[in-house]
Amino acid sequence: MKVKLALLYILTLVIAPISKDLAIAQTTDALPSWNDGKTKQSIVAFVEKVTTQGSPDFVPPAERIATFDNDGTLWAEQPMYSQLFFALDRVKALAPKHPEWKGKEPFASLLKGDVKTALAGGDKAILEIVMATHAGMTTEAFEQIVKDWVASAKHPKTGRLYTEMVYQPMLELLAYLRANGFKTFIVSGGGVEFMRPWTERVYGIPPEQVVGSSIKTKFELRNGKPAIIRLPEINFIDDKAGKPVGINQYIGRRPIAAFGNSDGDLQMLQWTTAGAGARFALIVHHTDAEREWAYDRKSSVGRLDKALDEAKAKRWTVVDMKNDWKTVFTFEKK
């Protein structure tokens, strides 16, 4: 009997962590920052039906692809996209090497602190700023620039790091989906190499599961050492109709669930929900002027207009941030 008891003891040591994990998955609330109600119920109901063996809606784990927009869906995008703040900081840092910028828009206005005039040039101005700040270096050098900025730059309103301005309920949602066999991807209009250096640490999403806009790059041997150089030329814009194209190109499989917050996500949600079987589409509606921002149809950043109408018509899940979320930002958690 002694041998059997010893064996039992050993087995218990091995099995304990497993059974503990199972227990957690089954008994605790995986979405504690979501208020109880229709929104939370719709998420849980979808996940349960696609993961229940024998359910007519069961989806094998390999096909449980979920795609998330980033700006306004996983982290804040007001008063303007974080990547634009990054670009402006880079213009300031690079200005000493570019004396010609003092007489050249959009740089001249930017350096005077007049962002509004600088951006009055529209897409062309933004493109010039992006190319001047995002190209011309190796991919490794750019990665380090992003890491340094993310570790130090502060949001003008909250004074927090940009990576602290991620939505706690969405972090829980990402983890909940992964715990249920989903593979979570970012599909964002933002630059892919601006996101990859920190998405694994912040969202648990590894670089190879980040799809985004990109500029062209070139491989070359520099003094015999291989390098990839970033070129001042657009490669791919992962926004609007570009999102399903990006999903097809990078992931090669149609998602069964997609999460966005603006008209830029509409085609991704259309593509996702048009597939056969159970599908899920969710839109984060920014309704909380106090804890975050309230904006939709009239906003120049993250406009939500057509997608809001289509969400209502097609009964997609719409998060009312003010009422559905107990906590907004991760930094609010005590």
Add this chain to the structure above:
Amino acid sequence: MKVKLALLYILTLVIAPISKDLAIAQTTDALPSWNDGKTKQSIVAFVEKVTTQGSPDFVPPAERIATFDNDGTLWAEQPMYSQLFFALDRVKALAPKHPEWKGKEPFASLLKGDVKTALAGGDKAILEIVMATHAGMTTEAFEQIVKDWVASAKHPKTGRLYTEMVYQPMLELLAYLRANGFKTFIVSGGGVEFMRPWTERVYGIPPEQVVGSSIKTKFELRNGKPAIIRLPEINFIDDKAGKPVGINQYIGRRPIAAFGNSDGDLQMLQWTTAGAGARFALIVHHTDAEREWAYDRKSSVGRLDKALDEAKAKRWTVVDMKNDWKTVFTFEKK
């Protein structure tokens, strides 16, 4: 005691499969189709050092990225690329809808069965054939065309399905790496949408881990139904210097191990081995005229010349197919 015994029994049921897996991983040969010798030893030595906790060469699982060329590395590429056989079959199938092809090269020669004259037009001829056969339909329609072809077309020499002409030792290597926490990717000059429909079933590599060449696509609503249409325009060529660019663009992380067989893989191997820490590069040298094909420096398909020299200079692992592999194709297995 009865309760304890019952508990022991239940725990044993749960633990048995786990301990069995552990036992297999530790005691059996994960690479049975590889002859013992330097080549096999170099693979096992690399995997053991990067997976041994506390080893100076230890690499965390998230960074264990391994990239594999496809044509000539995972499956046969002689007497010409399988995708070219596919394209030729498509030309025949589509000919009734294209009466003009009878008077137009490269189609006229192809339809007479004169592949040599058709391909004498070089890259331009190949591009015309690819565009005529790979574009103009939805991504879903193309996926089905590929699946049907792969399920029925036979290789002219062996009479086998193309997906049976995959290398048994490489399948074992893929599985061995995955069992050791590696994430395995294909990085091939072949069309990404020609590979994705079958790589998961044949290699255990899901669509989102396949990088390849691509044509442009467009999202649109067709009668209100979302579709992605394949356009007759090159998007990306994932060959030679395009391979590190593709790795950076799609995976966003430098591999620690890369596997190829031709000069088209040289830059991928350079990029992989130039990273810090332990790195592994392997070239499959086709030396077996009897069981497969013997070709290298003079071959028009899968030329291995510069990469063979660099492999020797840099002491990369070179597989001598004739002497290193007990079995070549999966269909040889009894």
